[in-house]
Amino acid sequence: VGRGGFGVVYAVELPSLPGWGRVAVKRALSEVDAREVMAEVSNLRRCAHRDVLPLLGYCGAPRAACIVTALMRGGSLDDHLLLSPDARARLQKLGFKGTPGLSWSQRLSALCDAARALVHLHSNLILHRDVKTANILLD
Structure with missing residues (x-):
């Protein structure tokens, strides 16, 4: 559904997240360091707020680094x-x-x-x- 400097965003159905329906999975571009993904995860964990996109999950593996949020x-x-x-x-x-x-x-x-x-x-x-x-x- 989108692409930015960090990566590509997909709208997907994740059975492991019942009740959310389709979610957004932002997969890091290959040249993005997995440490950048983990830094964003750390920031999202610290800033839960009704007007900030909620973090639902993530993968920190270097070849599959991604962040899962509400769509x-x-x-x-x-x-x-x-x-x-x-x-x-x-x-x-x-x-x-x-x-x-x-x-x-x-x-x-x-x-x-x-x-x-x-x-x-x-x-x-x-x-x-x-x-x-x-x-x-x-x-």
Whole structure:
């Protein structure tokens, strides 16, 4: 469902996580050091908050390093702001039901949630370092 500097994100059904339905598995690119994955896992463990993506599992093996999180079927804030054909295709892959796009009050709500998440991260001495609309995920 996506690709970034860290790796590729897949939407999968994991029988070992009953009750979650499809989840997101972010698999590290081969050139990413497994220590980077474990550092992200450590940060996610420390920062549980309603506005931060929950960590459901991980694999630290060097050739299969990955992180499992909840799948945000609403895509990214970027998807709903751009409304490009690529954004619409991403939302369809995620299983988004509804009409893409956000009202001004929904945009403001998403930004307030993101701000609360950043305040929480900063209070735990964690800097996100890549805050952008493509990284603000919607449920």
